[in-house]
Amino acid sequence: MADQQHSDDSLLDKISEKIHNRSASSSSSSDDEKPPVSHHQPNKPVDRPVGGKKSVHKCLGGRRAADLFLWRDKQRSASILAGATVLWILFECMEYHFLTFVCHVLILSLAILFIWINSAAFLKRSPPHIPEIAIPEDAIHNLASELRFEVNGAFAVLHEVATGRNLKKYLLVVAGLWLLSVIGSWCDFLTLAYIVLVVAHIVPVLYEKYQDQIDAFSHKVSLKAKEQYKVIDAKILKKIPRGPAKDKKHL
DSSP: OHHHHHHHHHHHHHHHHHHHHHHHHHHHHHHHHSOOOOOOOOOOOOOOEETTTEEHHHHTTSSHHHHHHTTSSHHHHHHHHHHHHHHHIIIIISOOOHHHHHHHHHHHHHHHHHHHHHHHHHHTOOOOOOOOOOOOHHHHHHHHHHHHHHHHHHHHHHHHHHHTSOHHHHHHHHHHHHHHHHHHHHSOHHHHHHHHHHHHHHHHHHHHHSHHHHHHHHHHHHHHHHHHHHHHHHHTGGGSOOOOOOOOOOO
C-alpha cells in the first residue's frame, strides 16, 4: 500500500514538472517573438556633417548666431529678418536718414515715458520701472579679444597674399575683391548688408534641408573647375617667369 502511494506521488511530481517546463518554454518563446521596444524620439533637427567633417551648425559657430541662421528659434529669426526689412525700407526706399531716425525714436520714447510717469499718480497706477543699463567690463574684454584675433587672422592672410607665395590664393583674393567692387557699383553698402543678411537666413537652412543633392552637384562642379584650372595652369601660369627661390634664413 505504501509502495503504491509512493508511485502515485512520483507520477504526480513528473506531471507537474512537465507542465512547468512547457509553460516556461512557451513564455520564453513568446518573449522572443515580441518586437523590440523602440526608444525612437520625435524628429528633431539633426546636425548632419558637411563634407564628412562638420555639421552646418558647427560651421556657423555652434552658438546663438547659428541657431538664428538655421531657424532653430523661428520667432526670433523671423523678427530679426522683419526688423531688417523695415529698416531697409525706411532708409533705402523712403530715404529716411539714420540720424533723424535715431532722434525721432528717442523723442518718442522719452515722450511716452514722461506722460506715463506723470499720469500714473492721477490714474493711481504704479509708474514704469526703468532698469539701469550698464555694460559689464568682462564683455568688453571678451569682445576686444575676439576682434583682435579675427583682425590678426585677416592681416596674416593679407600678408601671405601680398608676398605672392600662394598664387592660387592670390588669384582668389583678387577675383573676390573685383566681384565686391562690381557689386558695390550696383548698390550701396546698406543694400549690400541687407542682401547678405537675407542670404544668411536662407542659404544655410536650405543647404541643411537639401544637403545630399547640393553636395552631389557641388562635387561635379568642383571636378570641372579643377580640370579647367589644370588647363589654365599648364597653358598660362607655368609660362610666367619667376625669380629664383631664396632660402629662408633661420635665426
